[in-house]
Amino acid sequence: MTSTPRRGVPAGASHRFSLVVGALDLGLLVVAFGVAHALRFPWEGPSLTTSPGWTEVVTAPAIILLWTALLSGFRTRDPRIAGVGGEEYRRLVTASLAAAAAVAVIAYAVRLDIARGYVAIAFPLGLVLLALGRKAVRTVIARRRVQGRQLLDVLLVGDLDDVRYVGRRIAAAPAAGYRVAAVVTDCAEVGTEVSLGDDASQVVGGIDDVLDVATSTGVAAVVVTGAIRGGHERLRRLGWQLEERGVELVVSSPLADIASGRVHERPVDxxxxxxxxxPDYGCRRGKRLLDVVGSAVGLVVLAPLLAAIAVVIRLDDGGPVFFRQRRVGRGGQEFSILKFRTMCVDAEARIAELDAANEGSGPLFKLQRDPRVTRVGAFLRRTSLDELPQLWNVLAGSMSLVGPRPALPSEVAVYEDFADRRLLVTPGMTGLWQVSGRSDLDWVEGVRLDLHYVENWSFVHDLVILARTIPSVLRSRGAY
Known part of the structure; x- marks a missing residue:
């Protein structure tokens, strides 16, 4: 039987996307090899002579074409992996390593003498440029999806609790490329509105109606959010039946907020x-080394800035420069966090009178326009400069450069639903909560991000969060 063409990504759009990204890849590789030649043979042009660099001029086009072909062969331009997740970059690195290995084998087999310095520049630079090019493409795609363009309509199937959970995650991440068109469940009457965060969707049928609804609504995919009546055998048959209609089957994993690196498939029959x-919460020597080196260098390099900020705070209202507050660290141990003072000296005593105006969720106390914040303090908060003294906490070991938000004792006292797992690791100056919206996030979402970090820590993840911190601070999103 010949299956109907998939509706997930229109064939024309998919082809155009591959062509555009392919052209970008080709251009970036040409730039990389051109730069490599200019750096390795600065006085040699691509003339038809036997001068040094001529071999590289002849072989470069073949290497570029081979590399481009491998990028296509490893399906790095598949629209279904573009824009979200790490699969695109994994395929990009794999294809690039395969290209380097192929060039090395061919050069050895035919005794082709390619300058090592040329190769040492061209391949790493080519990989970096390719990654930056894909990042630029992702930025464009994400912007369009946030605007409601280039989204794939999906049908959510399952129990209401599962549907709500998955639907809220989809609604919160439009950059993933999905949009909920309707809900199919046996747990509510047809016509019932199901809240999916800021959005809502309507129940259009029961589990037995999945195929008819998928066909009539024209969705690109059916997302099974959990166990369905009929079990594994029914899910298997559903996949075959949807394939005949050109609709993709997507199954939501019950392993919420667990990174793929911690999950391994073990097939049994x-x-x-x-x-x-x-997860490993213990031996993290590399993380501590990064903390010590990073905080020490930061304190030395930023010493003039820290001194200038201290003088400005002192001149503003004559009060103390630093603000110290008890926070709870790893293992429930309390420590004194250090910040530049951004509020009036009697700020703590005025909390009670402002309690009715609290805009924070859960145990958090937040006011977007807090009258206790000084003029200098408002600037320091907006630019996150008030956090810089915490470099001393990092150097001392009570904090880390990256980690969960350091909690107040009053917050820890009301922890519930495993929120205390945040205390399994050292709190950080920055973290997933901070780079994902800071005060704009509610308590539940912030805790979820911190727990995700705790459960899925990796050294590379720390470096990524540190890199994301800079643009997050520059945007000043959620800083008040």
């Missing part, structure tokens, strides 16, 4: 059992 590794 055709059944893919997912093994989840236990």
């Amino acid at each position: 055709g059944l893919p059992l997912m093994h989840v590794e236990t």
Whole structure:
């Protein structure tokens, strides 16, 4: 039987996307090899002579074409992986390593003498430029999806609790490329509105109606949000039936907020059992080394700025420069956090009178226009400069450069639903909560991000968060 063409990504749009990204890849590789030649042979032009660099001029086009072909062969331009997740970059690195290996084998086999310095520049630079090019493409795609363009309509199937959870995650991340068109469930009457965060969707049928609804609504995919009546066998048949209609089947994993690196497939007689590794909260010598070196260098380099800020705070109202507050660190141990003072000296005593105006969720106390904040303090908060003294906390070991938000004792006292797992690791100056919106996020979402960090820590993840901190601070999103 010949299946109907998929509706997930229109064939024309998919082809155009591949062509545009392919052209971008080709251009970036030409630039990389051109720069490599200019740096390795600065006095040699691409003339038809036997001068040094001529071999590289002849072989470069072949290497570029081979590299481009491998990028296509490893499906790095598949629209279904573009714009979100790490699969695109993993394929990009794999294809690039394959290209380097192929060039090395061919050069050895035919005794082709390519300058090592030329190769050492061209391949790393080419990979970096390719990654930056894909990042630029992702930025464009994400912007369009946030505007409601280039989204794939999906049908959510499952129990109401599962549907709500998955639907809210989809609504909160339009950059992933999905939009909920309707809901199919046996747990509510047809016509019932199901809240999905800021959005809502309508129940249009029961589980037995999935195929008819998918066909009539023209959705690109059916997202099964959890267990459905009929079990594994029904899900398997549903996949075949949807394939005949050109609709993709997407199954939501019950392993929420667990990074893919901790999940390994162990097939048992055709059944893919997912093994989840236990997170390691202990031995993190590399993280501590980064903290010590980073905080020490930061304190030395930023010393003039820190001194200038201290003088300005002192001149503003004559009060103390620093603000110290008790926070709870790893293992529930309390420590004194250090910040530049951004509020009036009697700020703590005035909390009670402002309690009715509290805009924070959960145990958080937040006011977007807090009358206790000084003029200098407002600037320091907006630019996050008030956090810089915490470099001393990092150097002392009570904090880390990256980690969960350091909690107040009053917050810890009302922790529930495993929120205390945030205390398994050292709190940080920055973290997922901070780079994802800071005060704009509610308590539940902030805790979810912190727990995700705790459960899925990696050294590379820390470096990514540190890199994201800079643009987050420059945007001043949620800083008040």
